[in-house]
Amino acid sequence: MNERLARLVLMRLAEPGDAAMGALVALRGPQRAVALVREGVMDADLVHRLIGGGPDPRDMETGSRGTTPFRPGTELSQPGSEPSQPGSGSSWPGPESFLPAAAPSMTGAEPFLPGMERAEFTAAPGTGGDGPGRDGRLAARKARLDRTMASWGARLRTADPERDLAEGERIGARLLIPGDPEWPTQLDDLGASRPYALWVYGDADLRFSCLRSVAVVGSRAATPYGTHVAAEFAAGLGEKGWGVISGGVSIWGMKTARPRCVIYVRISRDKEGAGLGVQRQEDECRQLADRLGWDVLEVFADNDISAYSGKPRPGYQRMLERIRAGGADAIIAWHTDRLHRNPRELEDFIDLLEARRTRVSTVMAGVMDLDTASGRMLARLLGNVARHESEQKAERIKAKHVQLAKSGKAGGGGFRPYGYRRIYDRPDPPHRLVREELIPEEADIIRECVRRVLAGEGLSAVCRDLNRRGVPTTSTGIWTARQVNSVAEVGQDDLAVEVRDRLAASEPASAIARDLMERGVPVVAAGGWSTPTLARMLTSARIAGLREHRPRSRHQTKRVRTGEIVGVGEWPAIITPAESARLRLMLSDPARRTSPGPTGRYLLTGLIYCDVCKNRMTGRTKTGGRRHYMCDGQPGRPGCGKVSARTDYVDEVMVAGAVELLTTPGFADALVVNAGPDEGVVVAEIAACEQELQDLAADHGAGVISRAEWMAARKPLLARIEAGRSSLGRVDVSRVLEGLPGDREGLEAFLLDVEVEASRRRSVLGVVLERVWVRPTIVRGSKKFNPERLVPLWRF
Numbered sequence: 001m002n003e004r005l006a007r008l009v010l011m012r013l014a015e016p017g018d019a020a021m022g023a024l025v026a027l028r029g030p031q032r033a034v035a036l037v038r039e040g041v042m043d044a045d046l047v048h049r050l051i052g053g054g055p056d057p058r059d060m061e062t063g064s065r066g067t068t069p070f071r072p073g074t075e076l077s078q079p080g081s082e083p084s085q086p087g088s089g090s091s092w093p094g095p096e097s098f099l100p101a102a103a104p105s106m107t108g109a110e111p112f113l114p115g116m117e118r119a120e121f122t123a124a125p126g127t128g129g130d131g132p133g134r135d136g137r138l139a140a141r142k143a144r145l146d147r148t149m150a151s152w153g154a155r156l157r158t159a160d161p162e163r164d165l166a167e168g169e170r171i172g173a174r175l176l177i178p179g180d181p182e183w184p185t186q187l188d189d190l191g192a193s194r195p196y197a198l199w200v201y202g203d204a205d206l207r208f209s210c211l212r213s214v215a216v217v218g219s220r221a222a223t224p225y226g227t228h229v230a231a232e233f234a235a236g237l238g239e240k241g242w243g244v245i246s247g248g249v250s251i252w253g254m255k256t257a258r259p260r261c262v263i264y265v266r267i268s269r270d271k272e273g274a275g276l277g278v279q280r281q282e283d284e285c286r287q288l289a290d291r292l293g294w295d296v297l298e299v300f301a302d303n304d305i306s307a308y309s310g311k312p313r314p315g316y317q318r319m320l321e322r323i324r325a326g327g328a329d330a331i332i333a334w335h336t337d338r339l340h341r342n343p344r345e346l347e348d349f350i351d352l353l354e355a356r357r358t359r360v361s362t363v364m365a366g367v368m369d370l371d372t373a374s375g376r377m378l379a380r381l382l383g384n385v386a387r388h389e390s391e392q393k394a395e396r397i398k399a400k401h402v403q404l405a406k407s408g409k410a411g412g413g414g415f416r417p418y419g420y421r422r423i424y425d426r427p428d429p430p431h432r433l434v435r436e437e438l439i440p441e442e443a444d445i446i447r448e449c450v451r452r453v454l455a456g457e458g459l460s461a462v463c464r465d466l467n468r469r470g471v472p473t474t475s476t477g478i479w480t481a482r483q484v485n486s487v488a489e490v491g492q493d494d495l496a497v498e499v500r501d502r503l504a505a506s507e508p509a510s511a512i513a514r515d516l517m518e519r520g521v522p523v524v525a526a527g528g529w530s531t532p533t534l535a536r537m538l539t540s541a542r543i544a545g546l547r548e549h550r551p552r553s554r555h556q557t558k559r560v561r562t563g564e565i566v567g568v569g570e571w572p573a574i575i576t577p578a579e580s581a582r583l584r585l586m587l588s589d590p591a592r593r594t595s596p597g598p599t600g601r602y603l604l605t606g607l608i609y610c611d612v613c614k615n616r617m618t619g620r621t622k623t624g625g626r627r628h629y630m631c632d633g634q635p636g637r638p639g640c641g642k643v644s645a646r647t648d649y650v651d652e653v654m655v656a657g658a659v660e661l662l663t664t665p666g667f668a669d670a671l672v673v674n675a676g677p678d679e680g681v682v683v684a685e686i687a688a689c690e691q692e693l694q695d696l697a698a699d700h701g702a703g704v705i706s707r708a709e710w711m712a713a714r715k716p717l718l719a720r721i722e723a724g725r726s727s728l729g730r731v732d733v734s735r736v737l738e739g740l741p742g743d744r745e746g747l748e749a750f751l752l753d754v755e756v757e758a759s760r761r762r763s764v765l766g767v768v769l770e771r772v773w774v775r776p777t778i779v780r781g782s783k784k785f786n787p788e789r790l791v792p793l794w795r796f
Helices: 003-013 019-028 030-039 044-051 134-156 161-170 185-193 224-239 251-255 276-292 314-324 343-356 373-406 440-454 459-469 481-490 494-504 509-519 531-539 577-587 647-662 667-673 679-702 707-729 744-752 758-768
Strands: 173-176 198-201 213-215 243-245 260-267 295-303 330-333 359-362 366-368 420-424 433-438 546-549 564-568 608-610 618-621 627-630 644-646 769-774 790-794
Touching: 003 019, 003 030, 003 134, 003 161, 019 030, 019 044, 019 134, 019 185, 030 134, 044 134, 161 173, 224 243, 260 276, 260 314, 276 295, 276 330, 295 314, 314 343, 343 373, 366 373, 440 459, 440 531, 440 577, 459 531, 459 758, 481 494, 481 509, 494 509, 531 577, 577 679, 627 647, 644 647, 647 744, 647 758, 647 769, 647 790, 679 707, 744 758, 758 769
Parallel strands: 213 243, 260 295, 260 330, 330 359, 608 769
Antiparallel strands: 173 198, 359 366, 420 433, 546 564, 618 627, 627 644, 769 790
């Protein structure tokens, strides 16, 4: 280890002006001093000179050695002898036993450990010596040296001089040691207390800078407020041409002479996920920090996150937390609109920076002076301009989507729509959508789902069947931002740790998803069919070849399931417009149950009622595992709680009655009579009525008709539209009965088969059964079910 590295280690071990370390360096040199601390061994002669007096080390020739090793915690013996071991019972031999022959008497001798000579100790009786307490003073000095050596040894374990030297070079500092041309010779007057080395920041020659200098001193464990104030002092003095001198073992103490800043970078959209936009901003911000003479402590980034949308910005929040803790003196951003596009958020930012006295500087907009009223006014004006710019951009995008919708073109973006393949003008982005083609296999799945839902089968039942068959969705096997966030929240493996670390570093979830796809990492939770996904697909006008537009206001966060049909799309249709209209009416009906419940387990749910209170009955499982239809009379429920019947008994009776009607000759003719108008005619009539409403509104706006005339003509049109929609919303009976067994026994077995989804069987019963009332038990205590308790209301 050379002398420069050794002195760097000494700066880590001892406080500036430590006389004990100064004496050790003066007696043995810096390299040997570090080695002695590492070994924990000192010869008795060296210990004597440190604690007992003798020639001044400044008058001695550095490098004198003794032969007797000394370890902290051991007793001292005469030079040349072995040290006594702890616990060996050796007594303190007295000072004369290890004093050199030429050394003067201990009387009046001064040690190199300052303060020891002022301590008063009482010697044990019978210890001898020229005066009372002399042995006690030496023992106390030796104990203090033991503690000092132990402290140095503990600090030595964490010392890394090469790292300190590299860090100093990184920030532009240089290390001076005694003997260098720039070393201030005035420091040599301090003797053993002179600094081991000096870190110098700046271009001026230290020999002349120290003639006009100020010392800034403080604690090793300074509070954030103290660090902030010291930095303010140092920066102000430096700007006035004063040299700032600070004592400390770390080069970071020297760096407080320059303001500490953090950099914030953000870009709203990063389609590639490469982060090139924020990297360019960071490079320019670092150049500004160099010009200002500010030290960059940390960079906070929000990539692919908008400041206008109101979504959380993790990097911005972590920057604010650091400012609140006093961990920075300034903020650098590329432009003020990178920080804010929301006036409400800007006001909170101004309050925080005023309280912490934090400066803000930008590459493109200059300094944000928040200390004056004019500066704050300018910051608010820039914030309002940025907000206006974002709102204008949002209006342009909305207008563009309306134009695309009216022309029948696809909006693009997101996953490809199920059933269609997108054809682009080039394989890699940026590219332009040319057309969309049908995928036959997926189109068949859509037609199957349409047929089953129109036949009355529940969405959850269809989803369970598709997942059981392994039918993939467009997101199956593909990483999405939602799946990345889910892994970060509940995952416990190495992948979850990686994802959490990357999200904490402000990397967007979408960019992480793209990276995982490129690396071929298997999707942890594959996207399967769910009820919202299926409902969204079936209610979309796209599958009927129609263009739909879903306008939303700025304050509307919930997605609209059905929008306005504005034209015919440029893609092929999978189902007919009439089928699409029926699906949209059925699935958007407010009376349709969407909350989870036991509807999939009980055949007559929604069809069975209590004859006492006339409320619907629910299915329950009683003790023993038997299922019952019960009138729920619990507090807060509308039922009376007086009627109950076993599900198997009730189902068998009602299925027998339904089969009897369904297999009756002439039933098919009765269905034709009650089928109602053709759905195509109904759809056309609804469209004609809606067009008449628009014409009436135009006439009223032009003053052709009065408000009274408009209201009178509007009411019957609305009634016809409502009647048509109600007709389309009813279950298609022909689809319900399609594919059923033709014989009586087969049909009855199908309706009682628990392996078939209850919603499918319930839709068949609903063709002939409107509802059934259950009466209370006629004969109390009877275990036999009486079919007369059931009062069905048949449709035919």
